Amino acid sequence: DAGVIQSPRHEVTEMGQEVTLRCKPISGHDYLFWYRQTMMRGLELLIYFNNNVPIDDSGMPEDRFSAKMPNASFSTLKIQPSEPRDSAVYFCASSSGTGTSGANVLTFGAGSRLTVL
Amino acid sequence: GNSVTQMEGPVTLSEEAFLTINCTYTATGYPSLFWYVQYPGEGLQLLLKATKADDKGSNKGFEATYRKETTSFHLEKGSVQVSDSAVYFCALSDAARGGSYIPTFGRGTSLIVHP
Numbered sequence: 001d002a003g004v005i006q007s008p009r010h011e012v013t014e015m016g017q018e019v020t021l022r023c024k025p026i027s028g029h030d031y032l033f034w035y036r037q038t039m040m041r042g043l044e045l046l047i048y049f050n051n052n053v054p055i056d057d058s059g060m061p062e063d064r065f066s067a068k069m070p071n072a073s074f075s076t077l078k079i080q081p082s083e084p085r086d087s088a089v090y091f092c093a094s095s096s097g098t099g100t101s102g103a104n105v106l107t108f109g110a111g112s113r114l115t116v117l
Numbered sequence: 118g119n120s121v122t123q124m125e126g127p128v129t130l131s132e133e134a135f136l137t138i139n140c141t142y143t144a145t146g147y148p149s150l151f152w153y154v155q156y157p158g159e160g161l162q163l164l165l166k167a168t169k170a171d172d173k174g175s176n177k178g179f180e181a182t183y184r185k186e187t188t189s190f191h192l193e194k195g196s197v198q199v200s201d202s203a204v205y206f207c208a209l210s211d212a213a214r215g216g217s218y219i220p221t222f223g224r225g226t227s228l229i230v231h232p
Contacts, residue, residue: 004160033219042224043161043206056219091160104210104218105151108160 004109006092012115018080021112024073025094033106034067034077035091043091049075082116089113119144121207121223129229130197138192138226140181140207148211150174150183150190151220155204164192164205202230 005024013019025032034046047057052069060067064083069075079086093106124139142148149168153161165174170185179194190207207223 043222045219048219093160104149104220105163105166106153106161106220108162110158110160 004092004094004107006090006109006112008112009110010113010115012117013082014117015083016081017116018078019082019086019114019116021077021090021092021114023075023077023092023109025075025092026107027073029094029096029107030072031095031104032069032075033093033095034075035093035108036088037091037111038088046077079114082114084116087114087116119148119209119211119221121209121221123205123207123223123226125224125226126204127227127229129231131231132199133196134230136192136194136197136201136228138205138207138228140190140192140223142188142190142207142209144188144209144211146211148209149218150181151208151210152179152181152190152192153206153208153222155206155225157203161206197228197230199230199232202228204228 007022030051033048036044036046046059047067048055049069065079067077089111091108091111093108095104095106120143122141151166152164154164155161165176167174167183170183173182181190181192183190204225204227206225208220210218210220
């Protein structure tokens, strides 16, 4: 398996533009997570899906952020309109769920670095 | 709720020095514990894990022992290399969190190893 695939790797956009980040999880994994990483706030969980259904979106910062998972092999994170404070690295991760004794190991993608000017 | 506390970085060492990165946790159930590593420009990847008390996880010369009595999972390596320079994240997953095992991550500790 090629691992978790994210695109684009880098995105530079202007304030007010729409941004769409994409993720292809590992085949067979039934959990998908979106994280945001910044120097100030560290690694933040934005939302996660189980079997394509959003379970907890309490980490989504505001209504400008939305995430979808139309099928088991694809998810998007959209920011509309984007603002400079959204600049961060966004990671997608997937896992096969409970594993053994709660050892839920996540496999992360390489991340999408977003810069909003 | 669950939480993970790591020592603040950066930790700066010379090559072949001994490494310890402290991690303590708070959990309501019986968590599994993890160390993830993030190399520059990459995503996090699992370094090692332990699923029950007194278990020792090990990989690539790194070790960590699950200490329930002190609620700790300190990361150690006897002799670091320049290539170990990265950010290290301690994490836990706990069945008490709605049974969904969603991990809680620490803030990360940056390690810089000089030749």
